[in-house]
Amino acid sequence: MLSDEIAAEGPSLNEDDAEALLRGICFKTGPPRIVGVELEWLVHDLYDPELPVRTARLDKAFGGLRDLPLRSALTFEPGGQLELSSAPAASLMECVDSTAADLAAVRRELRTAGLTLTGLGQDPWHSPGRLLKEPRYDAMETYLDRIGPSGRAMMRSSASIQVCLDAGTEEPGPLGYGRRWQLAHLLGAVLVAAFANSPVQARRATGWRSTRQALWTDLDPARTKSPDMRREPRRAWAAYALDAPVMCVRTADGPWDVPEGLSFREWIRSGLPRPPVRADLDYHITTLFPPVRPRGHLELRMIDAQPGDDGWMVPLAMTTALFDDAEAAERVYRSVKSLAETAGPLPAPGNPLWVTAARDGLTDPELHAAAVECFAAAQEALPRTGATEAVREAVAAFNERYVVPGRCPADDMDVPVTGKELRT
Secondary structure, eight states, rough: OOHHHHHHSBBOOOOOHHHHHEEEEEEESSOOEEEEEEEEEEEESSSSSTTTOOHHHHHHHHHTTSSOSSSEEEETTTTTTEEOOEEEEEHHHHHHOOOOHHHHOOOOHHHHEEEEOOOOOOSSOOOOOHHHHHHHHHHHHHHTTOOOHEEEEEEHHHHHEEEEOOOOSSSSTTTTTHHHHHHHHHHHHHHHHTTOOOOOOEEOOOOOSSSSHHHHHHSSSHSSOOOTSSSOHHHHHHHHHHHBBBOOOOOOOSBBBBBBOOHHHHHHHEEEEEEEBBHHHHHHHOOOOSSSEEEEEEEEEEOOSSSSSTHHHHHHHHHHHHHHSSSHHHHHHHHHHHHHHTTTSSSSSHHHHHHHHHHHHSSSHHHHHHHHHHHHHHHHHHHHHEEEHHHHHHHHIIIIITTTTTTTGGGGGGOSSBOOOOOO
């Protein structure tokens, strides 16, 4: 019984213990060494991507994938998206090589089933049903449905690239965790604009170059906005997590409870519907979706899935170079610092800077200038990171095709008749 399992997980939390846990696990500091990437993909018919793929066909194909000897963790999203999460790597190229090998194996297996992986931030054709029928996703859908339709679209038909980097050192400077935290929230808007790749939803133009980012902005702000950037990062994250609404409470039988308007702090204080334990806090953190999520390391969650077999390498390589090379980090921080004025006091992703990035991409002059400087810095730093010639050439090609002329991958899509814009 789940109730017995919960009791065995340990004593109930008090507020001080919960805050101490959050502060202790959110930023694990040290010299930046480890890099990882989480790749989400849409799964389409190999010969006709506009053809809906039946659930039974996906289930059969995914069953074959589970037997592959992969280094990456293989999981599936509620709408049938496939996710590969790399093992923590000691270098950029170790991450690239191991992930590329796993992707090749997955693609070969899917091809035998007549399926393929598609790199788009939002499915332009399909609004699939929910493939995964689990209490977690039942509760998540119930919670998000109270807010609007964007939650289902996010769960079932979006795909992203998440770059995972060490939090940084305790000391100040370009590799310090405080500076990297600030950089992530300014550079994040540049990453949204440069890699925007989702201008279509349900066969209609949305008015956004990154519809996926617009959907995240449209979701529950209490769990998708950034923490207070004016506060010390550990204190800001602890307050953010405790004050965020509880999405669901695990139960022993039947569907999980989905409370309304109950923050984790209030749950601790009331002890209802049952006192929370450490595992509840750990789970609660996984239901928080800010653009940068501290989980010991930093998860940068704002990048649309990219086109082509190897398009994912470009944001991974570019972002890693800008964060982990001290010279590049200092140069880029100076170049994006002024973006804070455009962002204003509102948290990302709902502030003017991030909304402009998602809507206009690199057609915005300020974001275009920042992206040009960021890619220049990344290209100088990549040889110092040990990036191979192939990776450096991929970044250079993206820069010439998109960044220099002020374009993004969304601008390559054949966009149909414009529909109603999403709310922000």
